[in-house]
Amino acid sequence: MHADSRSQVPSKQANLNEDLLKRTRCSQADQEQPAFGRDTLWSQIPFGHSEVIYLVTDDSKFRERLSELLPPLKVDVVGFGSAEEYLDHVLSDAASCLILDLQLPGIGGLGLQRRLANETSPPIIFISGLADVSAAVRAIKAGAIEFLTKPVDEEALVAAISAAFVFDRERRQRHAKLSKLRERFSLLTPREREVLLLVAGGLLNKQAASVLGIAEVTLQVHRGQVMRKMAADSFAELVRMAIALGIPMSGWEIHFFSDFGRRCHGSSGL
Numbered sequence: 221m222h223a224d225s226r227s228q229v230p231s232k233q234a235n236l237n238e239d240l241l242k243r244t245r246c247s248q249a250d251q252e253q254p255a256f257g258r259d260t261l262w263s264q265i266p267f268g269h270s271e272v273i274y275l276v277t278d279d280s281k282f283r284e285r286l287s288e289l290l291p292p293l294k295v296d297v298v299g300f301g302s303a304e305e306y307l308d309h310v311l312s313d314a315a316s317c318l319i320l321d322l323q324l325p326g327i328g329g330l331g332l333q334r335r336l337a338n339e340t341s342p343p344i345i346f347i348s349g350l351a352d353v354s355a356a357v358r359a360i361k362a363g364a365i366e367f368l369t370k371p372v373d374e375e376a377l378v379a380a381i382s383a384a385f386v387f388d389r390e391r392r393q394r395h396a397k398l399s400k401l402r403e404r405f406s407l408l409t410p411r412e413r414e415v416l417l418l419v420a421g422g423l424l425n426k427q428a429a430s431v432l433g434i435a436e437v438t439l440q441v442h443r444g445q446v447m448r449k450m451a452a453d454s455f456a457e458l459v460r461m462a463i464a465l466g467i468p469m470s471g472w473e474i475h476f477f478s479d480f481g482r483r484c485h486g487s488s489g490l
Contacts, residue, residue, distance in 0.1 A: 270314040271385055274342060276300045276332070277321035282347075282370070286319075303327035307335070311342070315392060317365070317384035322348035322355055330355060333362055340395070343384040347372055401461055407449045415442040416450075420462035 275283055275297060283299045300306040303324055318341065322329040333344060346359045346367040356367040365387065366380035408416065411432075418428035429439040452458035 270296075270312070272296045272298060272312045272314050272316040272342075273381065274298050274300070274306065274309075274311070274316060274318045276303060276306045276318065276324065276329075277347065278302065278323075278325060279321060279349075279370075282372075303329070303332035303335075306332065315385055315388045316342040317381055317388060318342040318344045319381075320344050320346055322346055322352065322359070323350070330358060330362075333359065333364065337362065340391075343387045345377075345380045345384060398464060401450075401465055404450050405465055408446060412442050412446050412449070415439060416446050416458070416462060417467060419443055419446075419455075420459050420467060 273295060275286060277283055277299075278301050280301070287297045287299060296312075298309070300309065304326055306318075320329050320332060324332070327335065329346060329348075336344075344359075344364045346356070346364050347370060348355070348367065349370045351369050359367050365384045366376070368376055368380065405413070414432060415428060418431060419425070423431065425439050425443065426436050429436040432439065446452075447455075447458060450458060450461055452461060
């Protein structure tokens with residue numbers, strides 16, 4: 221009885237496969253309708269000022285059709301016939317997305333996705349002439365926004381492009397904030413970095429001063445400098461900054477790095 225009940229419970233992998241298969245079937249079922257042409261749908265995309273859609277496909281008709289139908293909303297469509305051409309291109313610094321054909325000569329769609337995995341690349345929307353569930357599963361697991369089959373349903377494409385632009389803007393905002401934090405952190409002296417490490421890790425001023433071998437009043441001066449240089453309005457915000465920077469917060473790491481700092485800079489250094 222238990223064996224029968226277990227066999228009736230679908231695995232997470234089976235659920236994912238079934239969901240992707242439904243997507244591809246739904247896209248194929250729309251063949252009687254034109255793939256594009258409902259102009260009002262494009263107005264749903266949250267366009268900004270200089271978004272870019274990179275389209276990588278050797279299907280020249282699809283590439284030309286998409287380029288023609290995108291309304292003039294300051295969105296550039298840059299087309300490529302192969303993954304190699306895309307890799308040779310210098311990308312814009314604007315928010316963007318990558319519409320990538322699964323069936324490509326040379327590297328191939330999944331191969332290009334793997335190549336871009338360790339880079340800051342635009343979010344990917346896959347298109348395919350085949351309802352390849354296995355490839356769809358791999359693409360989505362590797363981070364693709366969507367996997368669509370030809371003829372592409374325009375509503376699904378609009379939703380995917382919209383989601384991709386939102387995702388890329390948010391990613392860029394996070395990257396910009398982190399860059400500012402790193403710039404501020406670089407202004408700290410070695411001693412101030414040690415103080416940040418200790419106080420953000422949870423030590424009281426007296427405890428942190430003892431670890432560093434300095435007077436508590438001296439530590440408070442350093443802490444004030446840290447708050448000022450990091451532009452932190454509160455101690456809680458300073459802790460969040462430290463976490464965002466990946467500063468070690470566990471006790472053993474605090475003592476290890478503070479000991480390392482004392483050996484480098486002297487136990488009584490200011």
